[in-house]
Structures are given as C-alpha cells and as structure tokens.
Amino acid sequence: xxxxxxxxxxxxxxxxxxxxxxxxxxxxxxxxxxxxxxxxxxxxxxxxxxxxxxxxxxxxxxxxxxxxxxxxxxxxxxxxxxxxxxxxxxxxxxxxxxxxxxxxxxxxxxxxxxxxxxxxxxxxxxxxxxxxxxxxxxxxxxxxxxxxxxxxxxxxxxxxxxxxxxxxxxxxxxxxxxxxxxxxxxxxxxxxxxxxxxxxxxxxxxxxxxxxxxxxxxxxxxxxxxxxxxxxxxxxxxxxxxxxxxxxxxxxxxxxxxxxxxxxxxxxxxxxxxxxxxxxxxxxxxxxxxxxxxxxxxxxxxxxxxxxxxxxxxxxxxxxxxxxxxxxxxxxxxxxxxxxxxxxxxxxxxxxxxxxxxxxxx
Ligand SMILES: *[C@@H]1O[C@H](CO)[C@@H](O)[C@H](O)[C@H]1NC(C)=O
Numbered sequence: 080x081x082x083x084x085x086x087x088x089x090x091x092x093x094x095x096x097x098x099x100x101x102x103x104x105x106x107x108x109x110x111x112x113x114x115x116x117x118x119x120x121x122x123x124x125x126x127x128x129x130x131x132x133x134x135x136x137x138x139x140x141x142x143x144x145x146x147x148x149x150x151x152x153x154x155x156x157x158x159x160x161x162x163x164x165x166x167x168x169x170x171x172x173x174x175x176x177x178x179x180x181x182x183x184x185x186x187x188x189x190x191x192x193x194x195x196x197x198x199x200x201x202x203x204x205x206x207x208x209x210x211x212x213x214x215x216x217x218x219x220x221x222x223x224x225x226x227x228x229x230x231x232x233x234x235x236x237x238x239x240x241x242x243x244x245x246x247x248x249x250x251x252x253x254x255x256x257x258x259x260x261x262x263x264x265x266x267x268x269x270x271x272x273x274x275x276x277x278x279x280x281x282x283x284x285x286x287x288x289x290x291x292x293x294x295x296x297x298x299x300x301x302x303x304x305x306x307x308x309x310x311x312x313x314x315x316x317x318x319x320x321x322x323x324x325x326x327x328x329x330x331x332x333x334x335x336x337x338x339x340x341x342x343x344x345x346x347x348x349x350x351x352x353x354x355x356x357x358x359x360x361x362x363x364x365x366x367x368x369x370x371x372x373x374x375x376x377x378x379x380x381x382x383x384x385x386x387x388x389x390x391x392x393x394x395x396x397x398x399x400x401x402x403x404x405x406x407x408x409x410x411x412x413x414x415x416x417x418x419x420x421x422x423x424x425x426x427x428x429x430x431x432x433x434x435x436x437x438x439x440x441x
Contacts (some may be wrong), residue, residue, distance in 0.1 A: 080128040080162055080239055081251075081387050083129075085247070086354055088319060089247050090426055092103065092237040092262075093200070095197050096377070096439070097274065099134040100130065100133055100144055101133050101138075101140045101144045101145065102143075102144045102145060102205070103195050104178055104179060104376060105145055105146045105179070105384030106130065106131065107176075107354050108146075108176045108177060108179040108180050109127065109135065109138065109149075109180075110127075111174045111175050111176035111252075112149075112173070112174045112175075112176060113127050114174070114311075115172050115173065115174040116158050116170070116171035116173075116194065117169065117170050117171050117382045118167065118168070118169040118174070118191070118200075118413065120167070120168055121167055123136050123137065123151065123167075123355045126380040127231040129242060130201050130362075130399075131345040132146065132248045132281045132317055133261065136151075137149060137150045137151040138150075140393065141182065145180075145182040145394065146182065146183060147183060147185070147207075147244075148183070148184065148185040149177075149180075149183065149185065149186050149187065149188070150187045150188070151187060151188050151191070151244070151435070152167070152187060152189045152190055152333075153166060153168065153169060153188065153189065153190040153191035153192065153215070154165025154166060154190035154215070154216075156354060157286075162221060164254065166190070166191065166192075167191050167192075168191060168192050168193055169188075169191035169193055169197070170193040170194065171193075171194060171196075171216075172194065172195055172196030172197075173194065173196065173197075173198065173199055173213075174190065174199070175201050175223065177199065178199060178201035178202055178204055178205060178318060180205070180226065181204070181205060181206070181207070182203050183207060183208055184208060184209045184210070184231075185208075185209060185210040186202075186208060186211050186212070187212040188207075188211065188212075188213050188216070188404055189212050189213065189214045189215055189216075190214060190215035190216075191215065191216055191235070191341065192215060192216065192217070192261070193216065193217060194213075194216040194217065194218065195216070195217040195218065196219070196220075197218065197219060197220035197221075198213065198218055198220065198222065198223060198237075198242075199204065200223045200224075200225075200413040202223060203223045203225045203226055203228040203229055204228070204230070205215055205229070206229070206230065206231065207231060208229050208231060208232055208236040209231050209233050209234070209414050210231060210233065211229070211232060211235050211236070211237075212234060212240045213234055213236065213237055213240065213335070214234040214236045214237065214239050214240075214260065215239045216236070216239075216240055216373075217240060217241055218237070218240040218241065218242060219240070219242065219261060220240045220242065220243065220244070221243060221244035221245075221247075221267075221412060222237065222242055222244065222247055222250075222261075223247065223273065224247045225236040225247070225249055225316055226247050226249055226253070227247065227249025227250055227251070227253055228249070229249075229253060230252075230253065230254070230255075231255065231257055232253050232256055232420070233254065233255050233256060233257045233258065233279075234256075234257065234258045234263075235250075235253070235256060235259050235260070235262040236258065236259075237256070237260070237261055238260040238261060238262040238263055238284065239262065239263045239264075240263075240264050241264065241265060241346065242254070242261070242264040242265065242266060243264070243265045243267070244266065244267065244268075245266065245267060245269075246261065246266060246268065246270065246271060246285075246290075246377055247404050248271050250271065250277075251271050251273050251276040251277055251280070252276070252348050253277065254276075254278070254279065255279050255302070256277050256280055257279050257280060257281050257282075257303075257334075258281065258282045259277070259280060259282065259283050259284065259286065259289065259412075260284040260416060262284045262285065262286050262287050262288075262308065262417075263283050263286070263288070264286040264287075264288055265283075265288065265289060266288040266289065266290060267288075267289045267290065267291065269289065269290065270285065270290060270292060270295055270298075270309070270314075271291075271295070272295045272297060272298055273295070274295050274298055275295065275296075275297025275298050275299070276297070276333060277300050277301065277384070278300075278301060278302060279301070279303060280301055280303060280304055280413065281304060281305050281306065281327075282304075282305065282306040283298075283301075283304060283306070283307050283308070284306070284308045285308060285309050285312070286308040286309060286310040286311050286312065286332060287310070287311045287312075288311075288312050289312060289313060290309070290312040290313065290314055291312070291313045291314065291315070292314065292315070292316075293314065293315060293316030293317075294309065294314060294316065294319055294322070294333075295319075296319045296321060298319070298322060298325075299319060299321035299322050299324060299325055301325065302326070302327070304325060304327065304328055305328060305329050305330065306328075306329065306330040307328060307331050307332070307432040308330070308332040309332065309336065310332040310334045310335055310336070310355065311334070311336075312335075312336055313336065313337055313338065314333070314402065315336070315339065316336065316338065316339065316340070317338070317339060317340030317341075318333065318338060318340065318342070318346065318356075319321065319343070320343035320344075320345050320346070321345075322343070322345075322346065323344070323345025323346035323347075323348070323349045323351075323401065324345055324349070325349070326350075327354045328351065329349060329350070329351060329353065330351075330352060330353040330387070330418075331346075331353070331354050331355070332353070332355045332361070332407070333355065333416075334355040334356060334357040334379065335357065335358040335359075336358075336359050337357070337359065337360060337364065337428065338359040338360065338361060339352025339359070339360040339361065340361065340362065340363075340365075341361065341363035341364075342356065342363070342365060342366055342380070342385075343366075344368045345365035346364050346371070347365075347368050347369060347373070348366075348368040348369070348370065348372070350372060351375065352374060352375060352376050352377075353375070353376050353377045353382065354375065354377070354378050354379070355377065355379040356379065356380050356381050356383065357379045357380065357381045357383070357403065358381070358382040358383075359382075359383055360383065360384060361380070361383040361386065362383070362384045362386070362387060363391065364385070364386060364387035364388075364390075365380065365385055365387065365388065365390050365404075365409075367391065367392050368390070368392060369393045369395060369396045370392060370395055371395060371396075371397055372397065373393075373395075373396035373397060373398075374396070374397045374398045375396065375397075375398065375399050375402070376398075376400040376401065376404050377400055377401040377402075378399060378401070378403070379401070379402075379403040380403065380404050380407065381403040381404060381405045381407070382405075382406040382407075383406075383407055384407065384408060385404070385407040385408065385409060386407070386408040386409065386410070386431075387409065387411070388409065388410065388411035388412070389404060389409060389411065389413055389414060389427075389433070390412045390414075392411060393414060393416075393418060393419075394414040394416025394417075394418060394419065396417060396418045396436035398418065399418040399422075401418075402418075402422055403425075403426055403428045404426060404427055404430070405425060405426060405427060405428040405429050405430070406428070406429045407429075408430060408431045409430040410430065410431045410432040411432070411433065411434075412433075412434055412435045412441050413427060413433055413435040413436065413438060415432070415435070415436070419436070420435075422437060423437055424437045424438055
C-alpha cells in the first residue's frame, strides 16, 4: 500500500517536472551517482530507470536536456516521506561523476543520515551551483580548499556531518553567499580573519565544532548578518565591541567557548533579540545600559565570572523573555519591575549575594 502510494506520488512528481529528455552523458553521470548510493526503505531510486532521466524523482532538467537540479531530502517535509511514515536513510557515497553535470545549479542530498565518504573535490568545478545542501549525513574529510571557486553559491549547508580540517580561506570570496551552515562537524582552526568580506551573508552558523582563535573584528562589517552562531567551540579572546553596532544582528550565540574580557555595553543596548554568552570566562560588571529598546526573547549570561549588581536599567527593558544570570558572582538587590515579575529563582541562582524577589528578601 505504502509502496503504491509512493509510486503514484513519484509518477506525479515526475510528470510535472518533465520537459524533454536529458542528454546521454548527464544520464550516465546520474546512473553513476545512483550506483554509489543505496536507499533501502523508500525506493526513491526506483524511478531512476529508463533513458528519460527528466522523469526521475528529484531530478530536473532545462529545456536543452541538461540536469540542473538534484533535490533529494530524507527528512519528512517531503509529503512522500510523511505518507510513508518514516524518515529516509541512505548509505554509500557521492560519486565524483556528479561533477560531469556541469549545468547543475542545485545539489541537495540532505538528511539521509548515512551517506559517508568525502565531498568530491571536483564539485568546485560546478560553476553554476547556487545551492549545495548536504546536511545530516556522515560526510568526512575536508571541505574542498577551493570552495571559493563556486562564485554563484548562495546556500552552503554542510551541517551535521563529520567534516574535519579548517574552514577554507577561499570561502570569503563567495560574494553572493547568503546562508552558511557548518554546524556540528569537527572543524578546527580559526574563523578566517577576513570573514567580513561575505557581505551578503545573513546566517553564519558555525556552532558545535572545535574552532579556535578569536572572533574576527571584520564580522562587524557584515551589513546583512542577522544570525551568528559560534557556540560550543574553543573560541577565545574578547567580544569585539563593534559587534554591538551591527544593525540587523538579532541572534548572537557565543555560548560554551573560552571568551574572556568584559561584555561590550553596545551588545546589550543594541536591538538584539537572542543573546547567549553562557559558559565563557566573561568578567566585570554587567553594563547598565538597558532601556526601552531592549527586547530580549532570551538573555543568557549564566556560568561566567560576572560581578557587581544586576543593572537597575534592566527593569526598564521593554521585554525580557528568558533571563539567566545564574552561576556568576553577582551581588545586591534584584531590581523591581515588570520584566522581573515572571522570573524564577533559577534565573539568579548560584551567585554571591543576590537578594530580593524571587530570591530571599534583602
Ligand atoms: C545558552 O547556552 C547554554 C550552553 O551552551 C545552553 O545550555 C542554554 O540552554 C542556552 N540558553 C538559551 C536561552 O538558549
């Protein structure tokens, strides 16, 4: 029953994507790609037979019969997978023959959990590539050194794999890159100091790696960056105060690193919505710079070496959703005001001598 439904859906998908048949050399490249992979449960490659690869599941061609998209997602956004009631699983590796598909603009092989081996280095010769999404597999080895050759790339998502080595220096030359996700790999080395050259980038997600070095000052020149995640690495040194002046930065996760120095006042007075600085080595007082523009969905300063009082200006913040100042060396009376009304004692636990609601009276 499930198989039948799957086949009907596959046929339907194939029909709407059909334009004309693809070239023999592209078909051969797709066959080699398929042969290096195994997808035992859903049978998505069952449609990859016959000469007309335009009708193959997840494959799209242009009007000249060249393959432009490979879009294979193993996660259940796909209605076929939802109906089949299971997530995709695929093993094998990415055949370098895929590099013969030199008109490819989209290559998605995402969330199949078991695809292993290296990212073929020849992939960087696919000069039309705009989207490269290989999230959620077991890919190992390095990100190709010359990834910067992919000058048309807008989305690079290699998160949740087992990639090692450094973030290639050439990455900063991908001028149109908008979305970079390298989360949850085993990347080492530093963030390139000229990372700020990526002027179109809106999301830079580099968390859960083993990155070292400092936060490059150049990041603060990224005018479109809205979401920066460097959490759970080994990044050290201070937070550049210029980061607090970034106009669109709304989410900043620097938690679980080795960051030291003081919290730049600009960071707290900016329009940031989510700020996590938890589990670092931050020192000094919490800057007393909050105000009517402060609107924090989450402000987590826990597990640092912060001292002094909780700033009185925090009481005038427009909104504080989740607040965590626990496990520091704060001391004094907790300010009174609407942002504090809903907070629990755990937000202030394990400090030196805080008092007042929701802790003991002073
Ligand atoms: C902040 O980061 C810490 C440590 O990485 C994590 O445990 C905590 O849940 C995060 N806080 C919020 C509000 O997400």
